[in-house]
Amino acid sequence: MKRILAAIAAAALMGCGTMPAITPLRGGELSAAASRCERCFPSGGVRLVQAIEADLPAGAKGSLIGVTLIRPEGQSIHSVLMSIEGLVVFEAVRERKLRVLKALPPLDNPGFAAGMMDDIALAYFRPPVDTMEAGMHRGRTLCRYRAGGGVVDVIVGDGEWRVVKYDDAGRLRREVIGSDLGGDGIPRKILLRAPGLLGYTLLLNLIESEPLR
Amino acid sequence: MRRRNGAGDDRGGDLRWMIRAGALALCCAFSLAWYGSWDDIRKTAETVNSVKADFVQSKHMKILSRPLVSRGALYFRSPGSLRWEYRSPVKSVLMMSGGRVERYVKGSGGYVKDSSAAIQSMQVVVQEISRWMKGEFNSNPNFVARLKGGGRIVMVPKDASFSNIISRIELKLSGRPGVIESVRIVESEDAYTLIRFERVSLNCNLDDSLFRRL
Numbered sequence: 328m329k330r331i332l333a334a335i336a337a338a339a340l341m342g343c344g345t346m347p348a349i350t351p352l353r354g355g356e357l358s359a360a361a362s363r364c365e366r367c368f369p370s371g372g373v374r375l376v377q378a379i380e381a382d383l384p385a386g387a388k389g390s391l392i393g394v395t396l397i398r399p400e401g402q403s404i405h406s407v408l409m410s411i412e413g414l415v416v417f418e419a420v421r422e423r424k425l426r427v428l429k430a431l432p433p434l435d436n437p438g439f440a441a442g443m444m445d446d447i448a449l450a451y452f453r454p455p456v457d458t459m460e461a462g463m464h465r466g467r468t469l470c471r472y473r474a475g476g477g478v479v480d481v482i483v484g485d486g487e488w489r490v491v492k493y494d495d496a497g498r499l500r501r502e503v504i505g506s507d508l509g510g511d512g513i514p515r516k517i518l519l520r521a522p523g524l525l526g527y528t529l530l531l532n533l534i535e536s537e538p539l540r
Numbered sequence: 541m542r543r544r545n546g547a548g549d550d551r552g553g554d555l556r557w558m559i560r561a562g563a564l565a566l567c568c569a570f571s572l573a574w575y576g577s578w579d580d581i582r583k584t585a586e587t588v589n590s591v592k593a594d595f596v597q598s599k600h601m602k603i604l605s606r607p608l609v610s611r612g613a614l615y616f617r618s619p620g621s622l623r624w625e626y627r628s629p630v631k632s633v634l635m636m637s638g639g640r641v642e643r644y645v646k647g648s649g650g651y652v653k654d655s656s657a658a659i660q661s662m663q664v665v666v667q668e669i670s671r672w673m674k675g676e677f678n679s680n681p682n683f684v685a686r687l688k689g690g691g692r693i694v695m696v697p698k699d700a701s702f703s704n705i706i707s708r709i710e711l712k713l714s715g716r717p718g719v720i721e722s723v724r725i726v727e728s729e730d731a732y733t734l735i736r737f738e739r740v741s742l743n744c745n746l747d748d749s750l751f752r753r754l
Binding site for chain 1: 601604605624647654704706731
């Protein structure tokens, strides 16, 4: 798990990956594309229980069970990580600000909590947006959200979605792929890649999900 | 339905009552002998060479609307071989043999050896489980263990920093000598893990490969 922290810290050093060019859509086509992209993200609160497989730097591998409450309306996240045996190793809530309720070493670095919440937000919340354009890329709908210098692409098609985050220099920071979509629109599998020398990959397999009242 | 008639039937009824009362007294005496004191427990556990059981683990937390249930099996062979296997929802096998602990978790590409830091903490856990299987509930210097009535054992961590992780462990011994009925690991007032053992077999023949191979 120390390596997870190291990998997240190393995310700042990542490079590689370029933003694809798109042919912008206009008018009705643009709003239809925007709707398709927004349907990738839950419209209401949801509780997710997932098995997490982590591929870490230097070939290390680890497994955890995650329970996450997501409320898009307030952009709030409540996350618990536990061992397969059920011991809670991490719990944090992000509403207006981040509160770490429990963090066993080596997950007690505040950088870990913030990085993890950013990853969850990237996968489940519509990206923040100042301006949005949409177009087609390799036969798929691509929506490009720009805010605060960063760019997030949402690419939809063939029964999966892809969320790709770039920094203000256009370098790839994160890639999230949601696949095996259920009837409720929740992906049964989510693959999160943080590229770079100390990059990591997380595979989240859905155990159960339920809407929050 | 049988007819009741005369003194012979009364004597039969008395006899049956005496047999039942005697059996009950024997059961009570036997139960007391098994978990009446630490020594009784240890002596009984010494007669157990191996244990095979299924378990149902339910994780209770405020964040969950209902407990998260995991199922698996436990194999123990004295003095220190253990296999703790989850079959659902995540398949994983933890094996201890000759003091070496390994954990394998089944992911998308089959079983993968866990090489994260978590395996070090699991070493502590499996050693503790091995202690319990040998009836050594009060031998861990990190816990204060108390034997309560009805076969309940409560273990409280001595170190305050550890009690932030686990506030106490409650074990319930079965009426059947040498058997643990359940383990409740309390992390906080609203988070605990309950493990119930089922279909427990004692002194069965367990192959070496159970503790060394997937």
